[in-house]
Amino acid sequence: MGGGSAVKWLAFWWLGVCSSSRFVYGGNFYEDFEISWGGDRAKIFNSGALLSLSLDNLSGSGFHSKKTYLFGRIDMQLKLVAGNSAGTVTAYYLSSEGPRHDEIDFEFLGNLSGDPYIVHTNVFTQGKGNREQQFYLWFDPTKNFHTYSIIWNPQQIVLLVDNYPIREFRNTEAMGVPFPNTQPMRIYSSLWNADDWATRGGLIKTDWTHSPFTAYYRNFNFNTITNPADYSSKSSSAASPHTTYQLDAFGRRRLRWVQKYFMIYNYCTDLKRFPQGLPPECNHHHY
Ligand SMILES: *[C@@H]1O[C@H](CO)[C@@H](O)[C@H](O)[C@H]1NC(C)=O
Ligand SMILES: *[C@@H]1O[C@H](CO)[C@@H](O)[C@H](O)[C@H]1NC(C)=O
Numbered sequence: 045m046g047g048g049s050a051v052k053w054l055a056f057w058w059l060g061v062c063s064s065s066r067f068v069y070g071g072n073f074y075e076d077f078e079i080s081w082g083g084d085r086a087k088i089f090n091s092g093a094l095l096s097l098s099l100d101n102l103s104g105s106g107f108h109s110k111k112t113y114l115f116g117r118i119d120m121q122l123k124l125v126a127g128n129s130a131g132t133v134t135a136y137y138l139s140s141e142g143p144r145h146d147e148i149d150f151e152f153l154g155n156l157s158g159d160p161y162i163v164h165t166n167v168f169t170q171g172k173g174n175r176e177q178q179f180y181l182w183f184d185p186t187k188n189f190h191t192y193s194i195i196w197n198p199q200q201i202v203l204l205v206d207n208y209p210i211r212e213f214r215n216t217e218a219m220g221v222p223f224p225n226t227q228p229m230r231i232y233s234s235l236w237n238a239d240d241w242a243t244r245g246g247l248i249k250t251d252w253t254h255s256p257f258t259a260y261y262r263n264f265n266f267n268t269i270t271n272p273a274d275y276s277s278k279s280s281s282a283a284s285p286h287t288t289y290q291l292d293a294f295g296r297r298r299l300r301w302v303q304k305y306f307m308i309y310n311y312c313t314d315l316k317r318f319p320q321g322l323p324p325e326c327n328h329h330h331y
Contacts, residue, residue: 115225172222190206
């Protein structure tokens with residue numbers, strides 16, 4: 045048996061490892077990402093398995109993916125700034141480049157010790173955003189790592205927290221709303237000071253005596269399977285990647301639970317902000 049078959053065997057073994065552990069495979073930060081700013085405030089540890097960003101009174105820090113992506117499921121585990129994180133913002137998002145860029149955002153707005161973080165989300169298409177939804181979380185995001193995911197396919201975008209869908213943005217191009225489906229996006233994350241708006245609308249300022257502020261990242265995973273139904277806890281097979289492209293009843297129930305109990309702002313119900321009428325995609329939202 046020659047070297048060729050050993051290589052083949054290795055390839056099979058690797059396929060097996062990847063497909064049987066798609067939730068726990070942790071990408072390598074050295075391979076998949078680069079530090080964009082902040083110098084040694086951004087650090088990669090454990091042979092590439094762990095990354096940290098920090099913020100002090102001189103600078104924040106950030107990183108981005110080396111590759112761009114067009115559709116897929118992207119998972120990252122984050123442990124947010126603990127203790128008094130008021131005034132700090134940890135952003136985790138996908139973005140294309142240029143003036144008509146597309147963007148899908150998670151932003152974690154810090155708070156005083158014991159007070160809840162806000163998860164601020166937005167979707168930009170062709171350079172236009174103004175689609176904010178905000179949530180509290182059902183756990184303390186600073187105690188442990190939790191998984192924050194974006195499923196992005198031609199039919200919809202779904203944001204998930206620990207596999208609970210929290211937000212859905214459907215393709216409503218038929219109603220004239222642009223949908224991100226042509227511009228590849230990079231993954232970005234940064235930790236910075238935004239105490240002019242982040243905590244209680246800017247009332248609470250960053251307390252620099254607690255700096256440096258640090259957030260941790262691990263287990264990055266990219267998967268081309270973009271059907272949310274394939275990730276329901278009850279589904280076992282990785283087959284049928286291109287069937288329905290929708291949340292199934294189970295995912296939809298979870299989405300309703302999150303939106304009922306944890307959503308604190310929804311642009312789609314903000315009639316004061318849109319006196320001329322809500323944005324067209326809002327009529328199409330299913331809660
Ligand atoms: C920043 O923090 C360091 C360490 O706490 C302190 O020595 C320094 O004076 C601070 N600089 C500014 C510009 O506040
Ligand atoms: C911080 O805590 C206060 C008090 O519970 C809350 O009103 C606010 O929404 C929390 N989050 C942020 C980011 O301000």
